[in-house]
Amino acid sequence: MKKDIVVALVGNPNSGKTSLFNELVGAHQKVGNWSGVTIEKFEGIVHYQDYVIHIVDLPGTYSLTAYSPEEVVARNFIIEKKPDVVIDVIDGGNIERNLYLTTQLMELGTNMIVALNMVDEVEKQKTTIDIKLLQKLLGSHIILTSATKRRGLDALLDHVVRVFLGQIIIDKNKLSYGEMVDDYLDRLSIVLSGQADLIARYNPRWLAVKLLENDKLVYELVQHYPVFFKVEFDLLQILGELKKQGVDDLEGELAEGRDAFIRGAIRETVVFQKIQKITFSDRLDSILINRVLGLPIFLFIMWLTFQFTFTCAAPIMRWIDVLFNGLGILVSAIIVNDPLRSILVDGIISGVGGVLVFLPQIVLLFMAISFLEGVGYMARAAFVVDKVMHLVGLHGKSFLPMMTGFGCSIPAIMATRTLKNKSDKLVTMMVIPFMSCSAKLPVHVLLIGVLFPKQVAGTVLFGVYLFGVLMAVLTAKLLKTTVLKGGSEPFVMELPPYRIPTLRSTFMQAKNKAGRYIRRAGTVILLASLIVWFASNYPQSALTKSNKSLQLKNSYAGQIGQFIEPIIAPLGFDWRMGIALTTGLAAKEIVVSTLGTIYSLGESVDHSSDLSQKLRSDPHFNIATGLSLLVFVLLYVPCLAAVAVFQRESKSWKWTAFYVAYTMSTAWVVSFIVYHLARLFLL
Amino acid sequence: MDMLSLKNGESGQIIAVNAKGEIRRRLLDMGVVKGVPFSMIRKAPLGDPIEIRIKRFNLSLRREEAAQILIERRVEPEASEL
Numbered sequence: 001m002k003k004d005i006v007v008a009l010v011g012n013p014n015s016g017k018t019s020l021f022n023e024l025v026g027a028h029q030k031v032g033n034w035s036g037v038t039i040e041k042f043e044g045i046v047h048y049q050d051y052v053i054h055i056v057d058l059p060g061t062y063s064l065t066a067y068s069p070e071e072v073v074a075r076n077f078i079i080e081k082k083p084d085v086v087i088d089v090i091d092g093g094n095i096e097r098n099l100y101l102t103t104q105l106m107e108l109g110t111n112m113i114v115a116l117n118m119v120d121e122v123e124k125q126k127t128t129i130d131i132k133l134l135q136k137l138l139g140s141h142i143i144l145t146s147a148t149k150r151r152g153l154d155a156l157l158d159h160v161v162r163v164f165l166g167q168i169i170i171d172k173n174k175l176s177y178g179e180m181v182d183d184y185l186d187r188l189s190i191v192l193s194g195q196a197d198l199i200a201r202y203n204p205r206w207l208a209v210k211l212l213e214n215d216k217l218v219y220e221l222v223q224h225y226p227v228f229f230k231v232e233f234d235l236l237q238i239l240g241e242l243k244k245q246g247v248d249d250l251e252g253e254l255a256e257g258r259d260a261f262i263r264g265a266i267r268e269t270v271v272f273q274k275i276q277k278i279t280f281s282d283r284l285d286s287i288l289i290n291r292v293l294g295l296p297i298f299l300f301i302m303w304l305t306f307q308f309t310f311t312c313a314a315p316i317m318r319w320i321d322v323l324f325n326g327l328g329i330l331v332s333a334i335i336v337n338d339p340l341r342s343i344l345v346d347g348i349i350s351g352v353g354g355v356l357v358f359l360p361q362i363v364l365l366f367m368a369i370s371f372l373e374g375v376g377y378m379a380r381a382a383f384v385v386d387k388v389m390h391l392v393g394l395h396g397k398s399f400l401p402m403m404t405g406f407g408c409s410i411p412a413i414m415a416t417r418t419l420k421n422k423s424d425k426l427v428t429m430m431v432i433p434f435m436s437c438s439a440k441l442p443v444h445v446l447l448i449g450v451l452f453p454k455q456v457a458g459t460v461l462f463g464v465y466l467f468g469v470l471m472a473v474l475t476a477k478l479l480k481t482t483v484l485k486g487g488s489e490p491f492v493m494e495l496p497p498y499r500i501p502t503l504r505s506t507f508m509q510a511k512n513k514a515g516r517y518i519r520r521a522g523t524v525i526l527l528a529s530l531i532v533w534f535a536s537n538y539p540q541s542a543l544t545k546s547n548k549s550l551q552l553k554n555s556y557a558g559q560i561g562q563f564i565e566p567i568i569a570p571l572g573f574d575w576r577m578g579i580a581l582t583t584g585l586a587a588k589e590i591v592v593s594t595l596g597t598i599y600s601l602g603e604s605v606d607h608s609s610d611l612s613q614k615l616r617s618d619p620h621f622n623i624a625t626g627l628s629l630l631v632f633v634l635l636y637v638p639c640l641a642a643v644a645v646f647q648r649e650s651k652s653w654k655w656t657a658f659y660v661a662y663t664m665s666t667a668w669v670v671s672f673i674v675y676h677l678a679r680l681f682l683l
Numbered sequence: 684m685d686m687l688s689l690k691n692g693e694s695g696q697i698i699a700v701n702a703k704g705e706i707r708r709r710l711l712d713m714g715v716v717k718g719v720p721f722s723m724i725r726k727a728p729l730g731d732p733i734e735i736r737i738k739r740f741n742l743s744l745r746r747e748e749a750a751q752i753l754i755e756r757r758v759e760p761e762a763s764e765l
């Protein structure tokens with residue numbers, strides 16, 4: 001029988017918890033060189049000796065006070081779930097700040113091991129650390145690790161087992177806040193100790209510290225116990241006495257106490273190389289986020305990302321296109337049964353093919369984004385754009401979900417969990433649909449390909465994204481000054497040193513995301529393609545059977561399209577686009593496959609799936625309609641799955657309805673303007 | 684004197700963090716504590732936020748908050764402190 005050990009990885013944001021987690025359990029959870037990458041806890045398993053070690057990767061946290069949601073996740077797990085062993089992951093290059101959390105963990109009295117991570121960087125900086133002495137001071141074992149160089153992993157697991165078995169015990173060191181405060185803490189601890197069931201779960205000294213710090217959650221916790229009345233009495237008395245002595249800011253006082261302890265410990269144990277003051281990161285930053293060049297460079301990097309995506313993907317896309325065309329021709333030649341051939345070629349092959357052809361682009365875009373995240377540029381980007389965010393009332397951190405929105409609205413909406421402020425969170429969720437997601441990319445690419453020459457395609461695509469961002473900014477400002485007034489969260493953020501991301505993690509992340517995209521293309525899109533094929537082919541009648549375009553017009557799909565045609569006619573759309581936009585509600589990329597199905601059905605004769613060609617030769621499709629459609633698809637409500645996630649995250653049907661109505665009406669109004677302007681000036 | 688009175692490249696030491704509530708907590712958690720030396724690195728391209736170096740890492744915060752942090756000027760802190 002193997003025994004279970006539950007281990008939690010805690011530590012400051014960006015200290016390498018997820019990297020360690022991935023190496024320990026062989027997972028590929030998301031890693032990035034900026035804070036707040038992990039927002040939910042994630043569990044993995046490693047078999048070691050006779051044990052099944054459950055390792056839980058937690059979101060990064062600077063302390064055990066619980067302000068933001070990720071902090072609450074981390075805190076609750078450590079305090080309430082009580083893992084057998086807590087691994088405190090410390091960024092060795094940033095040891096002084098990281099130890100602040102360690103001091104809080106010391107107070108909790110958990111079974112703790114310190115993983116001093118990034119030793120490779122520590123060694124490079126020629127910093128020496130007296131580990132033995134530091135262990136004594138912290139009262140816990142320290143293991144040197146490097147997640148990227150895979151060092152110290154076995155030693156870590158080995159210690160987990162030994163700590164679990166109680167084979168190694170180091171005297172727990174008590175953090176002193178000076179005699180006076182210590183006395184008061186002791187007094188409170190003694191009162192708290194009167195409640196046996198309470199202190200069976202929580203360390204009394206920790207509770208005392210938190211009560212003095214005025215920690216709301218701990219206060220509420222103690223309230224549930226009879227001892228509360230005594231505790232409150234003493235607490236008030238203590239606070240009064242402290243005030244008389246001139247100490248009324250206990251939060252600051254305790255922070256200083258911890259800081260003093262840490263500085264003392266650092267002075268005794270760490271020798272820093274007298275480095276030249278200018279590090280590589282400093283030098284790079286003096287260019288990249290320079291007062292003058294910072295903003296142009298930011299825009300340039302974003303532009304480059306899209307240019308790279310577009311250019312590199314083009315040749316691969318052509319191959320895939322050729323492949324699916326060939327497949328269509330092959331199948332039509334083999335299968336003689338009419339309805340079967342129709343469903344295979346027009347439904348399945350053209351539907352799925354039309355989506356898979358854009359896979360290279362999606363993979364490349366994700367690769368570029370995870371590269372930028374891995375390098376550490378994203379934190380700089382937030383630094384550079386925070387002023388703009390702040391102007392519209394948002395937090396620089398909103399940049400993260402908005403950026404994620406370029407990939408997919410669903411993780412983006414979930415990423416707003418990092419925003420503590422409710423109005424911040426709702427506003428950010430509202431603007432995410434305008435950050436053009438990768439599912440819209442195939443539609444943009446198709447339309448831009450039809451409307452513009454190849455040389456400017458990348459630039460136009462960038463323009464589309466920028467236009468979406470502009471709409472997002474305007475929306476945010478509008479909402480923040482009207483229906484969603486409210487303050488913002490503090491912007492206090494670390495700018496980590498630049499790092500070279502491992503190729504493996506960049507690839508794995510792109511691969512994971514591409515996998516998700518394919519699964520969607522394979523199931524949702526296939527299903528939707530079949531529904532669209534069915535809706536376009538039925539009901540059949542003898543009269544319409546010979547005439548394919550009449551058939552389509554009379555089909556269920558045609559009926560829906562015609563039904564909504566009066567609403568979308570002012571935007572330059574006919575019923576065929578009506579169908580595509582309706583099916584696009586299921587998932588945006590379906591707009592392409594629907595158009596594919598509709599167009600190849602409508603003209604029927606050959607089965608070549610080159611949709612662009614067909615759109616170009618359609619007399620109803622001109623630059624005005626094209627631009628209008630481009631804008632409409634960019635702005636109208638994201639897929640139904642995103643709406644569902646919005647509802648779940650906002651926990652409000654009212655806001656969900658508003659969300660749908662707002663995006664729909666914005667799309668309509670803006671497309672209307674674009675269509676008529678284009679007709680005036682471009683036709 | 685508040686944090687904003689320092690020019691890029693100048694150094695100081697924290698005297699008091701006058702911010703309130705959550706902002707204050709976060710600042711304390713990240714090492715912006717009374718007595719800690721730091722130096723001003725730069726302002727963002729649009730003037731806000733600012734970047735300081737403190738406890739051997741780079742921290743960015745908004746002007747609003749920086750204005751609530753009282754400091755005193757200091758000649759170059761020792762290399763081991765920054």
Ligand SMILES: Nc1nc2c(ncn2[C@@H]2O[C@H](COP(=O)(O)OP(=O)(O)OP(=O)(O)O)[C@@H](O)[C@H]2O)c(=O)[nH]1
Nearest residue numbers: 014015016017018019032033036037038060146147
């Ligand atoms: N040089 C070096 N870099 C590392 C090491 N471990 C992690 N990193 C890098 O540090 C950065 C942060 O790693 P993550 O694993 O995402 O950090 P995290 O602690 O999970 O961060 P959050 O999820 O934001 O709390 C990434 O760029 C990693 O590549 C290490 O041992 N050495």
Ligand SMILES: [Mg+2]
Nearest residue numbers: 017018037038
């Ligand atoms: Mg993580």
